[in-house]
Amino acid sequence: MDKYNATGRVKKAIDIILGLLFIALLGYSFTGAPFHEVAGIVFIAMTIIHNIINIKWYKAIKKGIYNRKRKIAVAVNFALAADMASILLTGIINSRYLFHTGIHMAGIGRIHAVLALAGFVLIAFHVLVHTFGRVQKKYKVLPAALVILISLLAVLMDVWLLPYVKRHFLTVEVDQETAISGESVDFNGRKILTVYFTRVGNTDFADGVDAVSGASLLLNEKKEFLGNSQVIGQMIQDAAGGDIVSINTKEHYPSSYSDTVSAASEEMGRQELPELVDMPENIDGYDLVFLVFPLWWDTIPKPVEAFLNRYDFSGKSVIPVVTHGGGGAGRSIEDIKAVCSGTVVEEPLEIYCGDIPYCREQVTEWLKGL
Known part of the structure; x- marks a missing residue:
C-alpha cells in the first residue's frame, strides 16, 4: 500500500510539474527564448517519465472492450503523443541556443506555436478523460471541474493567445x-x-x-x-x-x-x-x-x-x-x-x-x- 501511495504521489507531482511547465512554455513571449528552450527540454523529459510510469496503459491497450469513452481516450493519447513529437521537432529546428541545426524554414516558429496551442487543448481533453471520471465518482464535482477547466482555458487564451495574435496580426x-x-x-x-x-x-x-x-x-x-x-x-x-x-x-x-x-x-x-x-x-x-x-x-x-x-x-x-x-x-x-x-x-x-x-x-x- 505504501509503495502504491508513493507511486501515486510521484505521478501527481510529475503531472503538476508538467502542467506548470506547459503554461510557462505557452508564455514564450514573456519568458524569452533561453528559458523557453531549457523548459521545453525539461518538459519533454518529464513527459517521457510520465509515460514510463504509466507503462501499464500501453500494455493493456489490446485488452478489454473498447467502448466510446475508451476509444476517445486512446485517440486523444496518440494525438497528444504525435503533437508532442512535432513540437519537439519544430522546436529543435527553431532553436537559437541549445541546438544549432543551421536549418532555416519559413514559418517554422508559427507552426511550433500552433502545435503548442493544439497540445494545450489535447492535454485538457487528456486530463478530462483520464481524471474527471474518477473525480466525479468520488466527489460528484464533474460539472464544477468542467467549469474550472473551461475558465482556465479562457484565461490562458486571453493571457497568451490574444497578445500573440495582436503582435503578429494587428497594427x-x-x-x-x-x-x-x-x-x-x-x-x-x-x-x-x-x-x-x-x-x-x-x-x-x-x-x-x-x-x-x-x-x-x-x-x-x-x-x-x-x-x-x-x-x-x-x-x-x-x-x-x-x-x-x-x-x-x-x-x-x-x-x-x-x-x-x-x-x-x-x-x-x-x-x-x-x-x-x-x-x-x-x-x-x-x-x-x-x-x-x-x-x-x-x-x-x-x-x-x-x-x-x-x-x-x-x-x-x-x-x-x-x-x-x-x-x-x-x-x-x-x-x-x-x-x-x-x-x-x-x-x-x-x-x-x-x-x-x-x-x-x-x-x-x-x-x-x-
Whole structure:
C-alpha cells in the first residue's frame, strides 16, 4: 500500500510539474527564448517519465472492450503523443541556443506555436478523460471541474493567445510625437548617427494591407505605417541628437509579412547582399553609430549586413539596438563583430516588439548608462 501511495504521489507531482511547465512554455513571449528552450527540454523529459510510469496503459491497450469513452481516450493519447513529437521537432529546428541545426524554414516558429496551442487543448481533453471520471465518482464535482477547466482555458487564451495574435496580426495605433519625445541625453559633443532598418520604406504595401502584412508595424495618427525600428531610431535621435538614416534596398520586400519571412530566409540561404540605394556617401564624421534593426532568422537582416559592409567603421563605436518577438539579440552581435572586425561593438539594447510604442523611458535610461 505504501509503495502504491508513493507511486501515486510521484505521478501527481510529475503531472503538476508538467502542467506548470506547459503554461510557462505557452508564455514564450514573456519568458524569452533561453528559458523557453531549457523548459521545453525539461518538459519533454518529464513527459517521457510520465509515460514510463504509466507503462501499464500501453500494455493493456489490446485488452478489454473498447467502448466510446475508451476509444476517445486512446485517440486523444496518440494525438497528444504525435503533437508532442512535432513540437519537439519544430522546436529543435527553431532553436537559437541549445541546438544549432543551421536549418532555416519559413514559418517554422508559427507552426511550433500552433502545435503548442493544439497540445494545450489535447492535454485538457487528456486530463478530462483520464481524471474527471474518477473525480466525479468520488466527489460528484464533474460539472464544477468542467467549469474550472473551461475558465482556465479562457484565461490562458486571453493571457497568451490574444497578445500573440495582436503582435503578429494587428497594427497598433500610436501618437508618433508623444511616443518618441522625452528627456535629452548629453553625449559630450560626440557626433552621433542613428541608422535603422525596417519594412516601412522597403516594402510596397498593397492597398488595404491585410492583417498579416501589419505584423511588426505601427500606425500613427495620420494612419501611416511606422516600422518598429523606425520608432526606436527616432526615440534615440530625439534623446541623443545627431543625424538619422534609414537603410533602403533597391528591391523591395513583399507586402505580405509571411512572404517577407520567406524572402528573408531565401536571402540567408543564398548568402547574397541586397543593393542599397539613397544612402550617404560616407559616415566619416561620426563617433557613435546606433544601429537599430529587427531580429530576422536569429541574426541581422541582410540589408543591415550590406550597410555594415558598405562603410568604414574604423575609430567608431557601433551600438546595436535589436527589436525582437522573444528571441533577444540571437546571434546578431557575433555576426556584427564578424563583419566589423576591429570595430568596437557595444553591448546591445534588446527591446521586445510589444513594448516599442511605450519604451521611450527605457531607451533614455539605457542611453544614460552608455
